[in-house]
Amino acid sequence: xxxxxxxxxxxxxxxxxxxxxxxxxxxxxxxxxxxxxxxxxxxxxxxxxxxxxxxxxxxxxxxxxxxxxxxxxxxxxxxxxxxxxxxxxxxxxxxxxxxxxxxxxxxxxxxxxxxxxxxxxxxxx
Numbered sequence: 001x002x003x004x005x006x007x008x009x010x011x012x013x014x015x016x017x018x019x020x021x022x023x024x025x026x027x028x029x030x031x032x033x034x035x036x037x038x039x040x041x042x043x044x045x046x047x048x049x050x051x052x053x054x055x056x057x058x059x060x061x062x063x064x065x066x067x068x069x070x071x072x073x074x075x076x077x078x079x080x081x082x083x084x085x086x087x088x089x090x091x092x093x094x095x096x097x098x099x100x101x102x103x104x105x106x107x108x109x110x111x112x113x114x115x116x117x118x119x120x121x122x123x124x125x
Contacts, residue, residue, distance in 0.1 A: 025110065026041075027110070028111040036117060040055055043055070050091065053084065064082045065083040066084070068086065069085070080095060085101075088122070091119050103115055
């Protein structure tokens with residue numbers, strides 16, 4: 001009986017390591033189709049990158065400046081405003097921080113994979 005219990009504990013240990021509370025907000029993994037997903041800690045579930053951005057912005061009241069191909073007038077922007085910028089290679093969530101637009105991941109430090117997603121690698125070109 002003790003041997004069987006020990007085997008069960010050893011085999012179930014990896015499940016404990018991947019418990020939802022162990023994932024950090026914005027942690028990224030690939031799903032079974034090879035698409036990136038981010039851990040939404042508040043809702044305890046994996047979601048697509050863009051859904052993660054939408055949820056994050058929603059917690060703050062939504063995209064301050066919407067979804068656009070152009071940045072808003074600098075004089076009207078406030079600290080922590082958000083913008084889903086659209087460039088040729090895709091979208092990227094931007095956040096106004098310390099007097100300039102930055103990729104939201106550079107402010108929030110979720111996972112480096114965000115900076116390689118969609119338009120984020122080329123957003124400053």
